[in-house]
Amino acid sequence: MRPYITWLRRGTGRFLAPVLLGFLLMALFSQPDWMIELDWATRLTAASVLVVSPAVAAVAAFDTSRRLRPTLTLLGRGSVRKPWHIAFPSLAVVTWAVVAYLLTWLVAAAVVSINDGIGIHDWWVFPEVVAPLVGAGSIGLFAGMVAGPRLAPPAAVMTVLAALVCAAPWGRGPFEAVTTYGTLTGLQRPPVRAVAVVVGVLVLALAVATAAVESNRPAGARSAVLGLCAGVAAVATVLPSAWPWKVEIYDVTDEAYGCVGSAPAVCGPRSRLPLLPPVQASLAEAYTQLAGTEFIRPTAFRVTRLDHYAHLDGAAPLDFDPADVHNDRYDNDAVARALVRPHQCSELFVASSAEPLLQAQDVVIPWLLQVLAGETAATPVPDDVSLAFARIQNCRPMTGDLR
């Protein structure tokens, strides 16, 4: 344990950590819409794994090739008590990178808590971020053990990026993590797929680390072990991403739904219900303003994601985005978009029939915005608006899933 702590204290990783922390915080706060949803924040930070993992590999390779290997050469291989102790420099770098992520997540959690937002539900994000960093560290270890000190860091970076690209045609590479640039309300990360990705990366890391340890042995069945490790690493790189599952990285949540308020009720996954009262209040206020018009027919709105319309049960679909909630109010734009969609029109998914409906929306939405802003009376509804909305209402409703 002491060598590991020594590498933690003296390795290059301790310089990497503050740089990473600054980068992660800047990246996170440059897109502040996540502030009431911690799942969104954590998955947003996962985007940066794409560039952090090459950095971890490079620094691990640097420490291994320039600082560990000369010591091994000087003192002899016997100076390492156990073969796997050579992994300590890389492990220390990975630890510092993980610390940077943990601190970023803690800051995000504090911000979400201050804003009375929703805590974490998507726990898979943690192993899915840490595993690629462990894998990148093992690549750095291997590069540091086999490549010359001048070549090791760029070789590690190139290997990590090449693995990303090689796996790209099938899906995601082993050194990146599933991310999101929008809300995760109504979505869930399929656990089976998350497990496959994490296990795949860890198997890859183990194979590469074993190869690195073997490369430090003087003789024996080294080539056979190295060959085996290469094969395992190759399979572990491609297999999780080549798994014959559907392309979507998120599924519609299987969480139970609940509703808030009435006239109209707003329904969504139970874990997200605390986010919905401002939406319900704004929609109820709009209903009051639009009393006596056709726009207030839906008795309920239901959060719908991934064009999944199978369980609407007569409710209007709602494209809910927490970023549209400001000062406990749902933005008028979002309210108008909800009101203009009493059901999803199947014609919108066909290029030839979509245009008239989009034109109709372009007529209705500006008028709705004027009403919601109190700039015009809701009744009588202008003829062109009434006709346009009738066209939307008379379209063929989607009742199942898009696919």
Next chain:
Amino acid sequence: MIFRLSLAYGAIQAALASAAMILLLVLLGRHMIGVTRQPLPLSWPLSVTLVVASQVPLRNALDPLERVAAKAPVMRALRAAFSLLVLALTAAASLVASVDPALLVFIALLAALGFTSVALTGTEPWLWTLPAGMTWVGLQFITPLGTQMASLLSIVPVPVAIVSPILAAALYTVNDRRA
């Protein structure tokens, strides 16, 4: 013998860089036909790899003997020519594939940085190109900065960007501080 050595290392360099280029083009090709979901973020760090790969053996990365080869300006010119050849192929392929010129400008400026750093500071080429390139890529994740930096790249004329690594390669040829 020195010439043969230089040629051998140049060939390794070209092979490394070509592999990176092929990967880059595969990726961009996928992007063009829209098969992969996130090809664009990957193409930038891969460009960094391409540049690093095209310049790595400028120093005695693989063998101390290569230092001997790097002492003669003709050999350095030969070495630089390999790098420029790979970059020219990449540029041509990018133009044929109608790839965003900003990516080409990025690659060219990064290559120029690699040659210049070797010529003026005597360090390994990757010591500057790798952090600079990856930092640039990392800053793309910070939204306002990313937008500003993308527009910064777009104001650099492509001919200027293409000429810059050529000039930097010439500088490396005549002035290698560690040769």
